[in-house]
Each structure stands twice: as C-alpha cells, then as structure tokens.
Amino acid sequence: MKLSRRRFLEVSSKGTMCLGLGSPFLMPQHVSAQDKNIPSGKGLDHLEFQEPQEEPELLKEAMFYTPLDELRVQCNLCPWECAVADQERGTCGVRENRQGKYYTLVHSRPCAAHVDPIEKKPLFHYLPGSLAFSIATAGCNIECKFCQNWDIAQVRPEQVKSYYLPPEGVMDIALRYECQTIAYTYSEPVVFYEYVYDSAQHARQSGIGNVIISNGFIKKAPLVELCQYLTGVKIDLKAFTEKFYREICRGQLQPVLNTLETLRDLGIWYEIVVLIVPTLNDNRQEIQDMSHWIYQELGSQVPVHFSRFHPMYKINNLPPTPVKTIEMARNIALETGLQYVYVGNLVGHPGESTYCPGCGKRIIHRIGYHIESVELDETGHCQHCQYQIPGVWSAKQLTL
Structure with a gap:
C-alpha cells in the first residue's frame, strides 16, 4: 500500500492518519498533525505497507x-x-x-506508526530536538482507567487494523526519515517484546537508538536481556501506592519499583513520568514519599516529569489537574533534592526547560515540543560552567 504525497497532505490536514480507515498510519489521540515535526521534503510519499500475512507465516x-x-x-x-x-x-x-x-500474535504487525519529536515521549535528556520513528502494536498488560491510547492498548490484535512491517523495515523507515531513534510507544512495548527485541537489534547495528515508553511492568530477566539493545527508557510511575495501582490501573506498584532499580543498576539512561490525577494521586504526602524514594534509591539526577491529567477513557468525571498542583509536586521534588524536575502538558511553563545545577542558568529552553536553544556541548557539559548534565547528548552514545 502506497501513500501518495497528495493523500498524505489530505489526511494531515484532517488531523488524523488512521490505519483502520485505509491509511498506513494511525495517529494516536494525543498526537496532532501539527506536531509531526517532519522536515520539509520528508513526507511519507514513498512508504509502503502490506496487509498482514496469513497464519502461520506471521506467527x-x-x-x-x-x-x-x-x-x-x-x-x-x-x-x-x-x-x-x-x-x-x-x-x-x-x-x-x-x-x-x-x-x-503481534510481531511485525504495528497498528500505529508516526514520526515524533523525542520530547513527546517525553525524554528531555536524550538528543534534544531529534526525531523518533514511533511504533506500537495492540495490547497492554495493565488497564489504566485514564489510558490515552485505550483504543489500541486495551484491545486484542484482531480488533484493530494493523499492517505488516518487519524489523528491517522499521530500521529502513527510521533511516529514510532521518530519525536517530526508534521509539516503542503508544501502547505497551512489554507485550510486543519480541518485535521490539528484533527491531532494536537491527537498528543498533546501523547506529540507530532504541527507546521504550513503558509502564515498567516486566520481570527482571527479560528487561536485562532487552536493555542490551536499548539506549533509553521512559517509565510511567502511575502513583506511589498499591491501592492506586490495584484500583485504577489493575496493576502492582512493587514490580515497577523493581524495574526502576534494575535500570539504575544497568546504567542505562531512563526518565520517569508521573501523571497527577486530581483526588487520586495528588496527595502531598504521597508525592513527598515518592520523591524521597526516588532520591534515596535512584539518586538525585534521574529526571522526573509531573504531567497534567485531562479527562480520558474511563475517568471523565474529574477536571484537568490544577496548574498549582503540578507546581506543588515539582517544588516538593526539588526540595527533596532531585535536580531535574519537569512539568508536562503545560506548554510555555518554565518547568519545561532544563536548568544547570551548577550555575542555575537555563541550558535547554523548551516550549512544548519545540527546542528554542541548547547550551550544552556534545558531552553534556554546561557551556557556562562546565557542569556535567547526565543524559544522551550525542549520536556517538547510540553505537554498540
């Protein structure tokens, strides 16, 4: 199946590109056509997809x-x-x-694919301003009642349109559209583990990075095995109580904390995102406990993003998170000793930017997903005081 340049422009102008409607791309609900950040002349006019092969060939x-x-x-x-x-x-x-x-049942069968700025993941200490070829298949191993992409994450493979894209094809598209990274995202990469594993192997051989955007609900052995091909991880820490995980996410907290400790031990780059949901996980004491645990167990330099909730999926009876609540969470984390604490879903807020702990200057200026300036060298040193900022700052760090 070929998407002509004219068709791409037609679909983009409508703000959605959906596999289920006959186009080879699904744009998840939180992705807008204006965010694509595809460089001029880098349209999708040469992309070709195939219908999934008949069983058992694809198994x-x-x-x-x-x-x-x-x-x-x-x-x-x-x-x-x-x-x-x-x-x-x-x-x-x-x-x-x-x-x-x-x-x-989902190997080589993405139901969503898109070119995103890496800041959308969000990863803020990872090649600022670069592009990530983002893919997903159906499925998840927990069920968050506020799931942004429930229409692909909370369904079975036969309930959503998918296309055939083998691992080598994933790598080829990333190269074609000058994406330095492949992001496995939108749904849950743990459940399409084999597809991630094979695609990541191909990509790393060509110097392309791989990041997973995950709930962290995975056992240690497969996580360690996969991390040898990953260059970054973003973990959604849903809350800091088992009650929230059990009642709101149909999951468990402790395995996610175990995952974060494993990532710490492996030395791979990772960042944490916490969606603050009014009345459910916005308690000051819980945020203090979470921040203290991160500081004590993971260290002061792991980036933590506190994001604003908007009504979604099964939680439509709560308002968006007040800005003051997000700012409270950020301030608590900073007071605890965490050095890189961000706000999410608050475009233009000063908390989107990165500040040097050494001299206090703003060294990465962000407005939404747009990078205004980066005042770091390629090794991550502040250009003002030479303080070392942790992260992935150069393509050299993507090579095996």
Whole structure:
C-alpha cells in the first residue's frame, strides 16, 4: 500500500492518519498533525505497507515462557506469570498458547506508526530536538482507567487494523526519515517484546537508538536481556501506592519499583513520568514519599516529569489537574533534592526547560515540543560552567 504525497497532505490536514480507515498510519489521540515535526521534503510519499500475512507465516514463538503439563505454558515475561491453557491467551491478549507452544500474535504487525519529536515521549535528556520513528502494536498488560491510547492498548490484535512491517523495515523507515531513534510507544512495548527485541537489534547495528515508553511492568530477566539493545527508557510511575495501582490501573506498584532499580543498576539512561490525577494521586504526602524514594534509591539526577491529567477513557468525571498542583509536586521534588524536575502538558511553563545545577542558568529552553536553544556541548557539559548534565547528548552514545 502506497501513500501518495497528495493523500498524505489530505489526511494531515484532517488531523488524523488512521490505519483502520485505509491509511498506513494511525495517529494516536494525543498526537496532532501539527506536531509531526517532519522536515520539509520528508513526507511519507514513498512508504509502503502490506496487509498482514496469513497464519502461520506471521506467527513467532514467544520468548520467556515455560512449558507445563497438559499442553499448558507459563509466561515469564511480566509479573502476572500467566499460566495459559491450550488455545488460550495471557492477560495481555496478544500471546497465545497453541498446542503447548506460546506465540506472539503481534510481531511485525504495528497498528500505529508516526514520526515524533523525542520530547513527546517525553525524554528531555536524550538528543534534544531529534526525531523518533514511533511504533506500537495492540495490547497492554495493565488497564489504566485514564489510558490515552485505550483504543489500541486495551484491545486484542484482531480488533484493530494493523499492517505488516518487519524489523528491517522499521530500521529502513527510521533511516529514510532521518530519525536517530526508534521509539516503542503508544501502547505497551512489554507485550510486543519480541518485535521490539528484533527491531532494536537491527537498528543498533546501523547506529540507530532504541527507546521504550513503558509502564515498567516486566520481570527482571527479560528487561536485562532487552536493555542490551536499548539506549533509553521512559517509565510511567502511575502513583506511589498499591491501592492506586490495584484500583485504577489493575496493576502492582512493587514490580515497577523493581524495574526502576534494575535500570539504575544497568546504567542505562531512563526518565520517569508521573501523571497527577486530581483526588487520586495528588496527595502531598504521597508525592513527598515518592520523591524521597526516588532520591534515596535512584539518586538525585534521574529526571522526573509531573504531567497534567485531562479527562480520558474511563475517568471523565474529574477536571484537568490544577496548574498549582503540578507546581506543588515539582517544588516538593526539588526540595527533596532531585535536580531535574519537569512539568508536562503545560506548554510555555518554565518547568519545561532544563536548568544547570551548577550555575542555575537555563541550558535547554523548551516550549512544548519545540527546542528554542541548547547550551550544552556534545558531552553534556554546561557551556557556562562546565557542569556535567547526565543524559544522551550525542549520536556517538547510540553505537554498540
């Protein structure tokens, strides 16, 4: 399937590009056509997609599972550790047991693809102003009642339009559109683990970075295995209580904290995002406890983003988060000792920018997803006082 330049412009002008409507791209709800940041002349006029192949050609055996008796299997990818009977699927809905072998149903089957600024992920200490080729498949292993992309994350593969794009094709598109990074995002990369793993291997061989935008609900062994091909991770820390995770996200907090500690130990670059939802996780004491844990266990230099909630999915009875609440959370984290604390979904707020802990000067000026200026050298040193700012600042850091 080929998307002509004329068709691309027609679809872009409508603000949505949707696989399910016959175009090879789905633009998730929080992505606007004006945000694409595709350089002039870099349209999608040469992109070609195919319909998914018939089974079993597209099936790929899953990684990280254990065969059990009576043709059952146990999945060892995420903390649910699903025991799955023959012809059944795990909690994620995208991994299926077929006669004692576990298969992923979404390998090479993206339902969403887009060129984004890396700031949209958000990753603020990672190649500022660069582009990321962003892809997703159907599925997730938890269910947040405020999910932004519920129409792809909270469905099974057969419920959303997808196209065939193998790992080498992912790499080719990233190269074609001068994307320094591939981002596995929008839904949950953990559930399309094998697709991420294979695509990341191909990309790193060509000097392209790989980042996952994840809920962090993954077991240690697969996380460690995948991180050898990743150059960055963004973790959504939903809240700091098991009650919130259990009742609002159908998940668990402790495995996410374990993931953050593993990322710390591995030395890979990672950032944390906390969506502040009014009355549910905006308690001052909870934010203090969270900030203290991050400072004590992860250190002062991990970037933390406090983002503003807007009514979405199953939570439509709450208002957007007050700006003062986001500012309160940021101030608490800064007072705790965290050095890089940001606000999200507040375009133009000073808290979008990066300030040097050494001299206090603004060294990365952001307005929304736009970079006004960067006053760092390629090794991440402040141009004013030479203070070392942690992060991924050069393409050299993407090479294996």
